[in-house]
Amino acid sequence: xxxxxxxxxxxxxxxxxxxxxxxxxxxxxxxxxxxxxxxxxxxxxxxxxxxxxxxxxxxxxxxxxxxxxxxxxxxxxxxxxxxxxxxxxxxxxxxxxxxxxxxxxxxxxxxxxxxxxxxxxxxxxxxxxxxxxxxxxxxxxxxxxxxxxxxxxxxxxxxxxxxxxxxxxxxxxxxxxxxxxxxxxxxxxxxxxxxxxxxxxxxxxxxxxxxxxxxxxxx
Amino acid sequence: xxxxxxxxxxxxxxxxxxxxxxxxxxxxxxxxxxxxxxxxxxxxxxxxxxxxxxxxxxxxxxxxxxxxxxxxxxxxxxxxxxxxxxxxxxxxxxxxxxxxxxxxxxxxxxxxxxxxxxxxxxxxxxxxxxxxxxxxxxxxxxxxxxxxxxxxxxxxxxxxxxxxxxxxxxxxxxxxxxxxxxxxxxxxxxxxxxxxxxxxxxxxxxxxxxxxxxxxxxxxx
Numbered sequence: 211x212x213x214x215x216x217x218x219x220x221x222x223x224x225x226x227x228x229x230x231x232x233x234x235x236x237x238x239x240x241x242x243x244x245x246x247x248x249x250x251x252x253x254x255x256x257x258x259x260x261x262x263x264x265x266x267x268x269x270x271x272x273x274x275x276x277x278x279x280x281x282x283x284x285x286x287x288x289x290x291x292x293x294x295x296x297x298x299x300x301x302x303x304x305x306x307x308x309x310x311x312x313x314x315x316x317x318x319x320x321x322x323x324x325x326x327x328x329x330x331x332x333x334x335x336x337x338x339x340x341x342x343x344x345x346x347x348x349x350x351x352x353x354x355x356x357x358x359x360x361x362x363x364x365x366x367x368x369x370x371x372x373x374x375x376x377x378x379x380x381x382x383x384x385x386x387x388x389x390x391x392x393x394x395x396x397x398x399x400x401x402x403x404x405x406x407x408x409x410x411x412x413x414x415x416x417x418x419x420x421x422x423x424x425x426x427x428x429x
Numbered sequence: 430x431x432x433x434x435x436x437x438x439x440x441x442x443x444x445x446x447x448x449x450x451x452x453x454x455x456x457x458x459x460x461x462x463x464x465x466x467x468x469x470x471x472x473x474x475x476x477x478x479x480x481x482x483x484x485x486x487x488x489x490x491x492x493x494x495x496x497x498x499x500x501x502x503x504x505x506x507x508x509x510x511x512x513x514x515x516x517x518x519x520x521x522x523x524x525x526x527x528x529x530x531x532x533x534x535x536x537x538x539x540x541x542x543x544x545x546x547x548x549x550x551x552x553x554x555x556x557x558x559x560x561x562x563x564x565x566x567x568x569x570x571x572x573x574x575x576x577x578x579x580x581x582x583x584x585x586x587x588x589x590x591x592x593x594x595x596x597x598x599x600x601x602x603x604x605x606x607x608x609x610x611x612x613x614x615x616x617x618x619x620x621x622x623x624x625x626x627x628x629x630x631x632x633x634x635x636x637x638x639x640x641x642x643x644x645x646x647x648x649x650x
Binding site for chain 2: 276371372375387397410412415
C-alpha cells in the first residue's frame with residue numbers, strides 16, 4: 211500500500227477554512243449559550259412555577275437527547291414547523307446552542323446554589339434589592355466556581371461541532387471527508403483530520419486540567 | 430398541520446430492530462470500556478513508570494479528538510493500515526470503546542486518588558502487601574465513589590451510539606434517517622426518535638442522580 215501525503219498539502223487551504231468554520235461554530239455557540247444558560251438557570255430558580263417548570267423541561271429534554279439527533283431534527287424539521295429557512299450553518303449553531311445552553315444552565319444553577327443562602331439574606335438585611343444582590347454578591351462568586359466547568363464544556367463543544375458535518379456544514383470534519391471522497395486518499399485525509407483535531411484539542415484539554423487544578427472547588 | 434404517524438407504524442419492526450442494535454451496542458461498549466478503562470486507570474496509578482506516560486498520552490489524546498473522528502477513522506482508515514475489514518457494528522464497538530475507556534480510566538484514577546494516602550500507609554504499617562492494600566482497602570472505597578460517574582458513562586454511551594449512524598451501523602438513529610428519507614415525513618419520524626431516546630435516557634440519568642444521593646455517604650472516609 212502506497213500513501214500519498216501530498217494530498218494533504220494540496221488541500222491545506224480548504225482544511226484551514228474548515229478549521230476556521232469549526233472555531234466560528236464553537237465561539238458563536240458559546241457566545242449564545244452563556245447568556246442562554248444564565249437565563250435558563252434564573253428561570254429555574256425563580257418563584258414563578260411556570261417559568262421554573264419550562265426551564266426544567268427544556269434542560270432535561272436537551273440533556274437527554276443525542277446531539278446528532280438534535281442536529282438532524284433541526285435541519286429537517288425546523289423549517290417545516292417554524293417556517294424559518296435558515297442556512298445549514300445557522301441551523302447547526304441553533305442545534306449546538308440548544309444543547310450547550312441546557313448544560314450551561316445546570317452549571318450556573320449549581321454555581322448559584324453553591325453560594326450559601328446566608329449571604330443573600332445578609333445582603334437583603336443590608337437593604338439590597340433582589341437584582342442587586344444577585345449581581346453584586348452571588349454572581350461574582352458563582353462565576354469563579356463555574357469557570358472550570360465552563361472550560362470543560364468548551365472542550366466538549368469544540369469536539370461536538372464535528373457533528374454538524376451530517377448536515378453538510380463545511381467545517382473541518384465535513385471538509386476532510388469531502389476531500390477524501392473526491393481524491394480517494396482515505397487514510398491520508400482521515401489521518402490528517404484526526405491530527406488537526408488533536409493539535410487543536412490536546413492543548414485545550416491540558417489547559418482545562420490546569421484551570422480545574424487552579425480554580426476547582428476543593429473539599 | 431396534520432401529523433401522520435403511519436410511516437413510523439409501517440416501519441415499526443424495522444425501527445425496533447434498530448433500537449435493539451442501539452441497546453446492544455451501548456451495553457457491549459460500556460462493558461468493554463469498563464474493562465479496558467479500568468485496566469488503563471489502574472495501570473496508570475499502580476503500573477510501572479515506563480507504562481504511565483504512554484497511557485497518559487493515550488487518555489489525553491482520546492479526550493482531545495471528537496468521537497466522530499475516531500468512528501470514521503476506525504471504519505475507513507483502520508482496514509487500510511491493518512488489513513482487517515470490520516463490519517460497521519464491530520468497527521463502532523472498537524471506536525466507541527477506545528474513546529469511552531479513556532474517560533473510564535480518568536474516573537478510575539480520580540476514584541483511587543481520592544482515597545487518602547494515610548489509609549495506604551496505615552495498611553502498609555499493619556504489614557499488608559501492596560496488592561492486598563489495593564484490593565481490600567483502596568478499591569472497595571474507591572469503587573463506591575466511582576459508581577455515579579459510571580452511571581453518567583452509561584448515558585454518554587447511549588448518546589454516542591447515535592453517532593455510529595454516520596458509519597452506517599443500522600441502529601435506531603440510522604434507521605430513523607432511512608425511514609424519514611423514504612417516507613418524506615421527517616417531522617413524525619424525528620419526533621418519535623426524540624421520544625424514544627428521551628424515554629431511554631431520562632430514567633438512566635434519574636437513577637444515576639438517585640444512586641448518587643444514596644451512595645454519597647458510603648464513599649466518605
